[in-house]
Amino acid sequence: MLYLYEASFHSVEGESILDAAKAFATKHLKEYIKVNRGKDMYLSTLVSHALELPLHWRMLRMEARWFIEVYQQSPLVNSILLDLAKLDFNLVQATHQEDLKHASRWWKRTGLGEKLGFIRDRLAENFLWPIGELYEPYYGY
DSSP: HHHHHHHTTOOOOTOOHHHHHHHHHHHHHHHHHHHHTTTOOOHHHHHHHHHHSGGSSSSSHHHHHHHHHHHOOOOOOOHHHHOOOOOOHHHHHHHHHHHHHHHHHHHHHHTTHHOOSSOOOHHHHHHHHHHHHOOOOGGGG
């Protein structure tokens, strides 16, 4: 049901079947949360998180961090898979931190923030936007 809900957000305007599927899935997922709140915390957490905002509307790397934390609480946790996910997240994060360090040094060396008063000094914010969508390190320079 959760996958149907997520898939329904890929509809285009006028697709009545997926709109009906979204309404159906939303109704049943909200009902599931009410009935099973204390029974299956892992699945209830996933469902309530998906109802807040669909997966493909989120920044995937931040979502991976959230999912690692939630997956640790799962009764069916695979510790090797969890360790690999943490390692991957930390390696990519270290790569991005290094890239931001180089970009910050370049920005300070150019002095554009001080020379041009109309420029906003938002290097970290502007660095985060593309990283949110293209987080794989091989997209770097």
